[in-house]
Amino acid sequence: MRLRSGPLLLGGRNDTFLLSLGCLGSSHESYALRIYPYVVRGADGPVKEPRLILILGDQLSPNIAGLQSADKDRDVVVMAEVMAEATYVPHHPKKIALVLSAMRKYAEWLKQEGWTVAYTQLDDPRNSGSITGELLHHATNFGATKVIATEPGEWRLNTELTDFPLPLTMLPDSRFITSTSDFANWAKDRKELRMEWFYRDVRRKTGLLMEGDKPAGGKWNFDSDNRKVAPIDVRPVPPPAFAPDKHVSAVLDLVEARFAANFGDLRPFSYATDRDQAMQVLDHFITHNLPHFGDYQDVMIRGEPTLWHSVISPYLNIGLLSPLEVCARAVSAWTLGAAPLNAVEGFIRQIIGWREYVRGIYFLKGPDYVSSNALGHSRKLPDVYWGGETGMQCMKEAVAQTRSHAYAHHIQRLMVTGNFALLAGIDPQQVHEWYLSVYIDAFEWVEAPNTIGMSQYADSGVLASKPYVSSGAYIARMSDYCAGCVYDVRAKSGRMACPFNVLYWHFIDRHADQFRSNPRMAVICRSWEKRNASDRAQIMADAEELLIRLDQGEPL
Ligand SMILES: Cc1cc2nc3c(=O)[nH]c(=O)nc-3n(C[C@H](O)[C@H](O)[C@H](O)COP(=O)(O)OP(=O)(O)OC[C@H]3O[C@@H](n4cnc5c(N)ncnc54)[C@H](O)[C@@H]3O)c2cc1C
């Protein structure tokens, strides 16, 4: 049975019937649905009415569950660019451009594959502005009474779809190795949900880097060989850059016209926007940067935003790459002798370990998880996060590259911007909204556990066994930032002391009652308490002064 255009017939839903009219704008020939009188004819048997197959902007995988359960001859794929999704936080313009460009190219591919696609562009005058509004609109157009969706990656949309007035089947997102119910089973009866145990189970389940039932190389984790300091003689090769094609150019103009006020530079835009390009980024990483990935995973160098990182998170998160294919490529580089085991193990751990684990936590803990605030932090996010003036070279560097590229690597997110927010006691909700807005790979299922749990310890240790905090010494060791800073990283107190140094002890002091019972924090609390009283008083006074300056909106 096929959906075919045909004569406009008025009639009941027997073996030939009119589905409806669809008319969405006029200027976008290749995407907008024009007037389509659709007729469904049964070959011989009874006619089945079409269903709407919803594909969201981060579900652009060729094998997405909704598509796999659909019938090309019967169903209509619905894709919609809507303001509700483009504005729930002030997304970086590059992130909006990536998602819209990739959606349009995916829709094009679907059509070439013979699917019927009802695509709504953002500037379509009849755009209802929301996903559910578009579903209702197309249900009327096509006479569809059922919707098939793949579960969205955030509670917000999940609730919106659950409340949808027509019957809607929500399929599990099979792109993940661990389903949300598998994760809930794994978590059941465990006192602590540590990533390392979860990761080992996924290694066993997938057979990745396994030799029988033993880990390759005799160890599960090679971190002790990793995390070296910044090298002088080895340099990373930046990821490939893609010139905007006609789809991307049209989207860039649209985003420029509508989202110019959002934080972040739209141009130049060189991210991959389809599966072929994303595969090129992956190939490039495997060939050039994977061999050093483990060694220099934590390094930060001025003017080198991507270093030896893969920069594939945007493509994994919107579905252009799949986690297992990425890991298989890395493992095969090791098998062929093209990358060492410490690099490959460290890399796949991020994907089958951390990535799957944070998603498990997000769905296990429910919609209230993002509002956690275990440390009671309430300070306003300072302007420096939006590009405000600062003498702190590390913050300046991390924010400037975030503004230009919508990208910062893990250690910049965790140990610079995240560390500062936690030490300064910034409201975790504001920190969460910032991360969700400014990064090209930010989708709530992955961003929120990383921010609320790993970075801000706002979930009281569900995700991390201790807060990820450090003084300036860690940043000095792993980066070349401190050399160009107005502050002195070696000074422990005084007006020119590195703000991380004094805020670190202020943080320990104000939460000591809570941390003393944590075996991983107790030693630090004791070492603070053993310091002489005048040192402690000086550090506390310096930290208080910094916090007052922050509260007054003064740049640090
Ligand atoms: C506060 C904070 C917020 C973050 N927000 C996001 C986010 O919105 N989206 C996002 O994808 N990642 C997020 N991360 C995790 C991590 O920083 C990014 O995945 C990584 O920087 C992406 O760059 P890359 O592709 O070059 O990663 P690489 O360093 O090359 O790592 C390879 C892949 O491993 C995965 N990965 C690595 N670390 C993590 C992690 N902690 N959690 C989940 N996946 C991981 C990513 O898919 C990544 O592409 C966040 C981390 C922190 C500390």
Ligand code: SF4
């Ligand atoms: S001295 Fe402190 S504030 Fe300056 S770059 Fe180093 S760590 Fe950052």
